[in-house]
Amino acid sequence: xxxxxxxxxxxxxxxxxxxxxxxxxxxxxxxxxxxxxxxxxxxxxxxxxxxxxxxxxxxxxxxxxxxxxxxxxxxxxxxxxxxxx
Numbered sequence: 576x577x578x579x580x581x582x583x584x585x586x587x588x589x590x591x592x593x594x595x596x597x598x599x600x601x602x603x604x605x606x607x608x609x610x611x612x613x614x615x616x617x618x619x620x621x622x623x624x625x626x627x628x629x630x631x632x633x634x635x636x637x638x639x640x641x642x643x644x645x646x647x648x649x650x651x652x653x654x655x656x657x658x659x660x
Contacts (some may be wrong), residue, residue: 637643
């Protein structure tokens with residue numbers, strides 16, 4: 576947990592540093608974009624999740640959903656390992 580927190584702070588510091596490198600007009604644009612962003616409520620997220628449940632149920636190319644997802648996750652894991660170095 577401590578490693579995650581330290582890593583998160585490092586990412587935050589990196590973002591702040593990158594924002595400071597932007598021009599004043601770019602910073603203002605970013606500020607306006609973030610200010611206009613609407614937050615999605617938890618209720619709407621739950622509704623969206625329920626609507627999406629079973630969306631792939633009729634797919635013929637996915638025989639075993641657990642193996643299918645495990646393969647996708649393995650691809651993410653190997654990609655993450657490649658980009659860490």
